Amino acid sequence: MSPxxxxxxxxxxESAVSDVEPAYGLDRIRARTAGRRRRTWAWGAxxxxxxxxxxxxxxxxxxxxxxxxxxxxxxxxxxxGSSEAGPARTVYxxxxxxxxxxxxxxxxxxxxxxxxxxEAVEAAVSGTASDPDYRSPWPSGTTMQRAxxxxxxxxxxxxxxxxxxPSGLSRATAAAAVQQLVWxxxxxxxxxxxxxxxxxxxxxDALLGESTARPVVRASADDVLxxxxxxxxxxxxxxxxxxxxxxxxxxxEGTVQWELEAGNTVVRRGYATAGECCTLSPYTFTVRxxxxxxxxxxxxxxxxxxxxxxxxxxxxxxxxx
Amino acid sequence: MTASSRWDADAAVEGLYAxxxxxxxxxxxxxVGDVETAEEVVQDSFVAMHGRxxxxxxxxxxxxxxxxxxxxxxxxxxxxxxVRARYVPPVTPDQPGAEDxxxxxxxxxxxxxxxxxxxxxxxxxxxLRYYLDLSEADxxxxxxxxxxxxxxxxxxxxxxxxxxxxDRS
Numbered sequence: 419m420s421p422x423x424x425x426x427x428x429x430x431x432e433s434a435v436s437d438v439e440p441a442y443g444l445d446r447i448r449a450r451t452a453g454r455r456r457r458t459w460a461w462g463a464x465x466x467x468x469x470x471x472x473x474x475x476x477x478x479x480x481x482x483x484x485x486x487x488x489x490x491x492x493x494x495x496x497x498x499g500s501s502e503a504g505p506a507r508t509v510y511x512x513x514x515x516x517x518x519x520x521x522x523x524x525x526x527x528x529x530x531x532x533x534x535x536x537e538a539v540e541a542a543v544s545g546t547a548s549d550p551d552y553r554s555p556w557p558s559g560t561t562m563q564r565a566x567x568x569x570x571x572x573x574x575x576x577x578x579x580x581x582x583x584p585s586g587l588s589r590a591t592a593a594a595a596v597q598q599l600v601w602x603x604x605x606x607x608x609x610x611x612x613x614x615x616x617x618x619x620x621x622x623d624a625l626l627g628e629s630t631a632r633p634v635v636r637a638s639a640d641d642v643l644x645x646x647x648x649x650x651x652x653x654x655x656x657x658x659x660x661x662x663x664x665x666x667x668x669x670x671e672g673t674v675q676w677e678l679e680a681g682n683t684v685v686r687r688g689y690a691t692a693g694e695c696c697t698l699s700p701y702t703f704t705v706r707x708x709x710x711x712x713x714x715x716x717x718x719x720x721x722x723x724x725x726x727x728x729x730x731x732x733x734x735x736x737x738x739x
Numbered sequence: 740m741t742a743s744s745r746w747d748a749d750a751a752v753e754g755l756y757a758x759x760x761x762x763x764x765x766x767x768x769x770x771v772g773d774v775e776t777a778e779e780v781v782q783d784s785f786v787a788m789h790g791r792x793x794x795x796x797x798x799x800x801x802x803x804x805x806x807x808x809x810x811x812x813x814x815x816x817x818x819x820x821x822v823r824a825r826y827v828p829p830v831t832p833d834q835p836g837a838e839d840x841x842x843x844x845x846x847x848x849x850x851x852x853x854x855x856x857x858x859x860x861x862x863x864x865x866x867l868r869y870y871l872d873l874s875e876a877d878x879x880x881x882x883x884x885x886x887x888x889x890x891x892x893x894x895x896x897x898x899x900x901x902x903x904x905x906d907r908s
Contacts, residue, residue, distance in 0.1 A: 434850035435765035451789040529888035540885040656815040
């Protein structure tokens with residue numbers, strides 16, 4: 419599309435807001451960011467390190483806030499529900515975790531059901547995740563030509579400099595990138611057919627240096643998905659209290675810890691159980707907080723007491739109204 | 740390394756505030772329909788960017804994050820308002836009396852009203868394309884949708900906005 423200078427729509431929009439003069443807002447922003455510093459993981463004596471998590475089914479609330487319920491149906495903004503033309507699809511992106519690059523799922527709207535598979539895979543290859551901690555690892559210049567299921571074959575056709583692994587890309591990331599497309603395509607297609615990869619319309623024996631000579635099957639969730647992920651609320655969400663947080667985790671003793679931070683202060687913390695140990699299971703918990711801007715951090719337990727053993731976590735910036 | 744790439748979070752907020760605050764507020768007005776909410780949305784977005792600066796680090800990335808956050812939060816506010824569609828009162832000029840001002844105000848509320856009648860994605864694509872002059876690729880990135888979807892939302896939105904405005908005149 420090539421908008422012209424004197425497009426009537428441009429003039430219309432320009433005229434609608436040309437006399438909007440916002441009040442001076444920098445002081446208010448500064449007041450809210452003042453004193454924020456790098457978050458620290460050393461919580462000191464009050465830190466809720468959980469040795470005996472077995473009994474915990476709900477939430478610990480701090481600061482005198484009443485007991486929260488473990489409710490999957492509690493309030494929170496209804497996701498979706500707007501008048502979009504196409505169905506939402508799960509698009510996987512890559513993020514860094516304590517166990518290397520892993521996949522994180524995000525819901526993305528599509529324009530139409532007919533093109534949902536195309537759109538989802540295209541978003542995985544060249545789109546942007548809503549959460550700035552996630553990314554698409556495909557080299558710039560990679561484009562998605564077509565993703566389709568035809569005659570019982572699920573295929574993804576790419577174009578660009580993607581046969582060999584670029585020097586700046588680790589093998590682990592390359593493997594994650596291939597699985598990113600397998601998971602995205604299969605979920606969007608509603609199928610578990612292995613994915614046949616094409617490069618400019620022809621079978622490609624490799625992508626990013628990973629063998630694709632044979633159709634690629636879906637690797638197991640525990641091997642490719644992030645050990646801790648927050649599915650809802652999404653980054654940037656405006657929510658009401660109590661906030662129901664849902665996600666999946668495969669964590670030590672099946673327990674995830676969470677903190678709600680305002681600036682560099684932890685205002686709430688707690689933990690939630692995520693089913694059994696060491697395989698991905700859903701968790702949910704509820705947070706009550708006064709209106710404000712927060713960072714929600716959900717992570718696995720720091721069993722090493724701060725030594726080594728990098729944690730896996732997912733972070734969402736949310737606003738409670 | 741340029742000087743700006745060594746911005747810390749506070750400097751990033753100040754720099755981007757100076758250059759982009761007004762435009763982002765106006766963008767949000769196009770999406771949510773009123774100035775007060777738009778100011779809140781944009782301030783929230785600056786606070787969020789400040790918290791994210793460690794992973795953004797560059798002004799361009801900061802701006803891209805701001806754009807994306809403003810659009811997402813504007814959408815979130817609308818969702819939150821839910822079905823009780825909020826009436827946008829016609830903006831009365833500071834000094835009423837001058838007919839031109841009234842005409843401007845009327846036209847402005849007419850456009851905002853028409854925008855509000857569009858599906859969310861169409862409204863967002865039109866605002867990013869025609870108000871921020873973003874390329875198709877940048878819009879796709881900002882909204883996390885494909886370029887094909889940007890195209891289809893743009894053409895449907897343009898047609899719908901035209902007919903809404905024609906109905907009024």
